[in-house]
Amino acid sequence: MTRALRCHALVLGLAAALALSGCGGGQAPSPSAGALEKAVIKVGTLPVPDAVALYIANARGLFAAEGLTVEPVTITGGAAALQQIESAALDVSQTNYVSTFLAVSRGRKIKLVADMYRAAPDTFTIMVQKNSPIRTVADLKGKTLLVNNLGNIGTLAVTTQLKAAGLAKTDVTFAKTPFPEMGNAITSGQADAGWVTEPFITANSKALSFRTIADTMTGPTADLPIAGWVATEQWARQNPKTLAAFRRAISKAQQIASGDRKAVEAALPTYTKIDRTTAEAITLGAYPSTLEASRLQKVADLMLEYDYIDAPIDVKSVMASPDDR
Template sequence: MLLLAGVAGCGSPAASTNVARQFTTIKVGIMPIPDCATILLAQARGYFEAEGLKVERVIVQGGGTALPALENGSLQFSIMNYPAAVMAEANKPDTMEIVADAYQAAPNTFKLMVPKDSPIKSLMDLRGKHVGVATFKSISTLTTKAALKIAGLTERDVKFSETPLPEMIIALETGHRDVAWMTEPFITLYGLQAGGRALYDVMQGQTESLPIAGWATSTDYAKSNPAQVAGFQRALMRAQLDVANNEQLVRSTLPTYTKIDAKIAATITLGIFPTNLHPNRIQRVADLMREYGEIGGHIDVRRFLLPLPATTDTPASPSSPSATGTEQVPTS
């Protein structure tokens, strides 16, 4: 009887649960900014694992540099600022899809900054000055052009130079830039470390609550891997909902993938983490880009927005996956 019981036990449902689950590995491009916090939160809470996905995080400089990696398959998903997405649609239609929203501006989250002893006191003082922007034809140039317009200036009245966000502070302090476009946590860091002064909040007026970035994949990947894309969307939206209800989750996550400590993370100003992908909001970016000459004609953003799947109440795996290390994405 004992022998028979043992044999019967070998075929029991409990025994079958020991079979290793198969996961699909996806590489996701992130930046060390608040926009990307939900990727790490979704990892920590097992949301990707519940969808059969294993995420490897890859550091990218910006959406523009991530686009080739999405196209050649070295990345499956990446953070993508909306101007880069609009430019991609304008230049190479039907090659990229936005699968989820990531971040939206709020007051004091994006500013033009100057050194504490700078003679620049207002936007009207910017004529002839050297302005550091994150990348050309991006949220940084778009919102800076809108700020210049208020002072009766245009981009022809200043000099724009691309400057990686982590290098903005030293560029100002060494005199290589007169003004720098910054986001958090660099705004707070500059104020604390060197007394950096805010010249202008670029998210006001026609840029108030402007959508900043979403999560992108290539059109080819979306067509070939619909289950993985839908799983990525569901996992990420669960994390977006979490932080929309409790921004402290972002503050506690930031020190795990940026160089800011918990004390700084507790004081920075955070934007909004949207929980939908509404085209009317994102269309504002394309319309502003046309107004400021960054694209030549109208772009309907619905062409590159992939609708979100129905949400599920599937619980995350009780064993959260361990954090995955990061690697540099090749830019060549």
């Protein structure tokens, strides 16, 4: 009888252990769990669709399965994020690739650690009011166009379309306005057009009857890499196991985001102002699960072509070593 009770207790103990190991989406712990240099990291994100994989990974226990706790921290933009990782206020952060390569060209010691978001058709467009006389990119000559940041990915994308239409960058006046404010700024006459991304493409179309005159992610910018995860060179070197754990989890979450639209729609309202109805309507970009130098090189080469940087950048030199995976 005693032996039977002991066996029963052993079975219950094993069952409890198995249940605990399955917490957080049923993910089994990684062999490296408990061996990380940092078990808790702060990760900067913007409340936009680009970063959805981070929240999917947290919700489904993908980070927990790696022995890693990720604390999202809302940031204001790529430039501020770089300062925060350099000051160690953040361990890893979202950034756009143009900001990253601009920083590298100025000697900043940073490393790309994972991919995040890539443009797709109709995800970054030039919009005008319904009754605007502007019908094509060529009609923008002498007009004022809003972008969320000057000298960054918006101006680069628009400039490629200006060139295709026979215009120069100087033929348009660029002005800086946050995406949420662009619609009202154009309506009030502060500008003639805006470079807009989702969910504001959908919002401006519905609420203000705006129309799109051009998709800026075509031709040389088709499938352009937009955003990724970045850390300092020092942090990547000092925390290889933590970096590898982050990469494994985020890659799995990117695969989920890429293959399951409903997972993205469910996650967006949890960290953005996008409600479920809007999440179902917006056009999404792509969520790559691997960081590929050949794809990212396209951004650096465009930046050189359009004088954003003075010398070529070998993107491979900006990527954290694959040996750290």
